[in-house]
Structures are given as C-alpha cells and as structure tokens.
Amino acid sequence: MPELPEVETVRRSLQPAIQGRVLTQISILEPRLRFPVRAEQFEPYFGRRLKKIRRHGKYLVMLFQDSESAIVIHLGMTGRILIAQPRETKWVHFKFLFETTEVAYIDPRRFGFIIPGKLEALKKNILPGGMDALSPKMNGEYLFVNLAHRKTSIKDALMNQAVLAGLGNIYASEILSDAHIHPASQCFNLDLDAYKSIVQSMTKILKIAIRNKGTSMSDFYYGYGQQGKYQNLFRVYDRQGLPCPDCNTLIEKMIQSNRSTYYCPLCQKIP
DNA sequence: CGCACCCCCTGCCGGC
DNA sequence: TGCCGGCAGGGGGTGC
Structure with a gap:
C-alpha cells in the first residue's frame, strides 16, 4: 500500500x-x-x-x-x-x-x-539515506551519479531507499512506463537523458497520485476513512493484458526480484 | 558492492 | 463448501 x-x-x-x-x-x-x-x-x-x-x-x-x-x-x-x-x-x-x-x-x-x-x-x-523523490534538489544528475555505475535493473534501483526514498513496487512501474524505459534496463546502460526523463516522469506521476490521494487497491484508507483514487489512473500496474495508454499494445507482467513488474513491450525498449 | 534468496505476518483469491 | 498454494503496496538479513 x-x-x-x-x-x-x-x-x-x-x-x-x-x-x-x-x-x-x-x-x-x-x-x-x-x-x-x-x-x-x-x-x-x-x-x-x-x-x-x-x-x-x-x-x-x-x-x-x-x-x-x-x-x-x-x-x-x-x-x-x-x-x-x-x-x-x-x-x-x-x-x-x-x-x-x-x-x-x-x-x-x-x-x-x-x-x-x-x-x-x-x-x-532509522530514516533512509536516499534523497526524497519529491525533494526540490532532485534531478537527473543526482540519479545519474548515484545509479549509472550499477549493474542492477533500473526498476530495482528506483526502489532502493538508500538512493531514492519514496518509491515502491507500484510507482516504480508507473514511472518507467511514463518515461518509456524498460524496467529491466541495466542502470549502466542508461544515459543522463534517460535519468532526466525518469525524474520528469517521477515528479509528474507522484504529484498526480498525491492529488488523487494515493492508491487504494484493497485496504488503504486515510484520515477519517477516505480512500485514494489513483488505482483508476494506473498506466500499467495490475493491467496485464489491457492496452497501453500510449500505443494500445497489451501490457505485460514480469517478475523482478520476486516482485511483479508491469510494462508495455512496445513503448519500453531495453537500450 | 550486487544479487538471489529467505524471513517477518495476515488476508484474500482462484483452482481443485 | 473447504482446503491449499500463491500472491500482496514494506524492509531487512544472509551468504556467495
């Protein structure tokens, strides 16, 4: 959640x-x-x-x-x-x-x-060492410097709280879909422009999600018991077999580090 | 450092 | 109807 x-x-x-x-x-x-x-x-x-x-x-x-x-x-x-x-x-x-x-x-x-x-x-x-995903100091250079030497997949890297604090399994998929980057891309194969594009998508998606009070899949409530609405705006998460919002290709699901990843096989190519 | 694996815990869903 | 396996937004630990 x-x-x-x-x-x-x-x-x-x-x-x-x-x-x-x-x-x-x-x-x-x-x-x-x-x-x-x-x-x-x-x-x-x-x-x-x-x-x-x-x-x-x-x-x-x-x-x-x-x-x-x-x-x-x-x-x-x-x-x-x-x-x-x-x-x-x-x-x-x-x-x-x-x-x-x-x-x-x-x-x-x-x-x-x-x-x-x-x-x-x-x-x-206790608090994670990574920069908050919505920090005013966040930019493509920060992610590039901290990730571009790594061999790991970009999706796993975006969930590493010691580098970037705030993203989990849902928004990592959503952001990479918006940025048109394949979740299995290895960090060292992405250039500065790719990291800039990730940060741009990240800022955009997180702000839309906050405006919609987050995601309530089954059991997220807040405040006096209200639910979020971002699940109605999912681009790829939990949408395997449904059309990509950008090109109508059917969304696919894969497993990375034992967790589900959703992506569009046409929009999101491995560089 | 990276990574594949395991654990923590309860609830829910689909298949048989 | 009931049982069972698999899976779920989290983090952390281990051993290689």
Whole structure:
C-alpha cells in the first residue's frame, strides 16, 4: 500500500487534525509490530505540543515543540492511521490522544513500526539515506551519479531507499512506463537523458497520485476513512493484458526480484 | 558492492 | 463448501 503518495496523503490528513495540540495519552492495544511497542517509551512525550509532521520517503516524523525528541512511524505494507473513530478495531495496535482527538494505528500484517527517539539519532539510524523523490534538489544528475555505475535493473534501483526514498513496487512501474524505459534496463546502460526523463516522469506521476490521494487497491484508507483514487489512473500496474495508454499494445507482467513488474513491450525498449 | 534468496505476518483469491 | 498454494503496496538479513 503505502508508497510516497499514500504516506503524503496520510500526513496531509493528520497534520491539520493534531498540529498544535498536546499529546495527552497513548494506549498500546497490540504491541507486536516489526519492533515491539512499549508504553513507557512514550511517557517523555506526554504534555508535548505537536509542532509538525514531516515525511521522508515512506517515513513519517512527528516533531514536538521545545523538544529534540521525535516519533517515527512507518506503515509497512498494511499500516493505516485513522482519525477519530476507525470503523474497524480488529488490528488497532496503538492510539494517540491529542487533547480530544484520537488517532489510531492499524496494521494487520504488522510490518509497520513506531520508534520514538532523538531526531538526530533517528535520522542517523532509522530514516533512509536516499534523497526524497519529491525533494526540490532532485534531478537527473543526482540519479545519474548515484545509479549509472550499477549493474542492477533500473526498476530495482528506483526502489532502493538508500538512493531514492519514496518509491515502491507500484510507482516504480508507473514511472518507467511514463518515461518509456524498460524496467529491466541495466542502470549502466542508461544515459543522463534517460535519468532526466525518469525524474520528469517521477515528479509528474507522484504529484498526480498525491492529488488523487494515493492508491487504494484493497485496504488503504486515510484520515477519517477516505480512500485514494489513483488505482483508476494506473498506466500499467495490475493491467496485464489491457492496452497501453500510449500505443494500445497489451501490457505485460514480469517478475523482478520476486516482485511483479508491469510494462508495455512496445513503448519500453531495453537500450 | 550486487544479487538471489529467505524471513517477518495476515488476508484474500482462484483452482481443485 | 473447504482446503491449499500463491500472491500482496514494506524492509531487512544472509551468504556467495
């Protein structure tokens, strides 16, 4: 579920609801996540006012006023953050209370996590090292310098969070389709123009996806329980056998690193 | 460093 | 109808 557009959608739904409010309580209902949650870790945060929620790649960072401490949240595959009264309660792991506003974290597969700590330590140890895909500093030169020496496929490389933070399996396919680059192209065979074109498509696709509140294939919800609409705009993802939006050739599916990749065999040629 | 593989966990879907 | 295998948006670890 949650790649950059979904995480940004969650951030935008959450921030206006709790910004400037004081964290008054945390209840742990199901501590088992990727890293177990312990209630006492959060005691230092009680009485702190939420300054801002930032996003880096697929990670959310809660910042508090007058504090060097922060809270990092990652949604894994099936994590959801809902405000007020979530209609489902089966997989609620923890709840924040910001004054009168309740925020619940739900995660059936438990691949997500929440980690409190000093911001500098979290940056060093938890947050991914790659540049955020929508950073103002992102450009074709950055990707070229960081990828063009590699032998690996461009699709796998775009999902490497240590280089580029934010893309996952859906948007990597979507972006390469828009850029007319074959997902199995080896990084070292792509020239600077190709990387520039990837960045152009990446910016375009991610912004459209954010405008559409991300992708809700089966279980992505945000805010008060709304769903995203980008799945209706998929160019290739989950569309094997359906026509390419640019040339009507039938979309194909292949497996790369054990994960599905979708592409147009006519538009996307290996250089 | 790259890469092929495995793991974590639950839910859902299609085939038999 | 029920069982079973395969697959799903995530990251991380290992051994070569």
